[in-house]
Amino acid sequence: MGRILLIGGIGAGKTSLKQMLMNEQVSYKKTQMLDFSHTFIDCPGEYLEIPRFYHVLIDASHQVSEIWALQDATKQRTFYPPKFSKVFRKPIIGIITKVDLPKANIQQATSFLNYAGIEEPYYIMSVRNEEGVAPLRLRLSTLC
Numbered sequence: 315m316g317r318i319l320l321i322g323g324i325g326a327g328k329t330s331l332k333q334m335l336m337n338e339q340v341s342y343k344k345t346q347m348l349d350f351s352h353t354f355i356d357c358p359g360e361y362l363e364i365p366r367f368y369h370v371l372i373d374a375s376h377q378v379s380e381i382w383a384l385q386d387a388t389k390q391r392t393f394y395p396p397k398f399s400k401v402f403r404k405p406i407i408g409i410i411t412k413v414d415l416p417k418a419n420i421q422q423a424t425s426f427l428n429y430a431g432i433e434e435p436y437y438i439m440s441v442r443n444e445e446g447v448a449p450l451r452l453r454l455s456t457l458c
């Protein structure tokens with residue numbers, strides 16, 4: 315069984331995506347610490363935003379078969395350092411979130427994930443209207 319590590323900045327939508335894919339009610343609850351479930355390791359966005367926590371992400375990555383890196387499409391900045399994907403020894407896929415919102419900028423989010431060294435294609439999705447969720451469900455079903 316392949317677990318997945320979810321990474322991304324604060325509020326990027328990691329927990330919401332996990333709740334949706336686990337068929338749980340999508341309700342907001344700030345992630346405070348590493349959260350292990352059968353399928354996912356969810357973490358607080360601080361672990362990406364504050365470099366002294368990078369080691370926690372790297373340690374967690376040893377327990378998964380792949381990493382899902384989220385970028386909020388409405389954010390004007392990214393927290394991924396250049397080529398961040400290279401610190402992991404696991405496959406890493408890019409997911410662009412919140413594309414239902416009017417200020418979503420998919421092109422900019424794409425360039426942020428490129429900058430992080432994550433290879434295209436990216437999953438483009440929203441938990442609000444479920445756009446783009448089906449391909450992620452399919453990917454999950456092949457891993458688990």
Ligand SMILES: Nc1nc2c(ncn2[C@@H]2O[C@H](COP(=O)(O)OP(=O)(O)OP(=O)(O)O)[C@@H](O)[C@H]2O)c(=O)[nH]1
Pocket residue numbers: 322323324325326327328329330331342343344345346357358359360411412413414415439440441442
């Ligand atoms: N409009 C919209 N809002 C979303 C979407 N995904 C998440 N949100 C909202 O964004 C906020 C943060 O979502 P979370 O899933 O808690 O984000 P997170 O990445 O787990 O954040 P941390 O736990 O703080 O690292 C919540 O209010 C969600 O309802 C989306 O696709 N569209």
Ligand SMILES: [Mg+2]
Pocket residue numbers: 328329330343344345356357358359
């Ligand atoms: Mg969370």
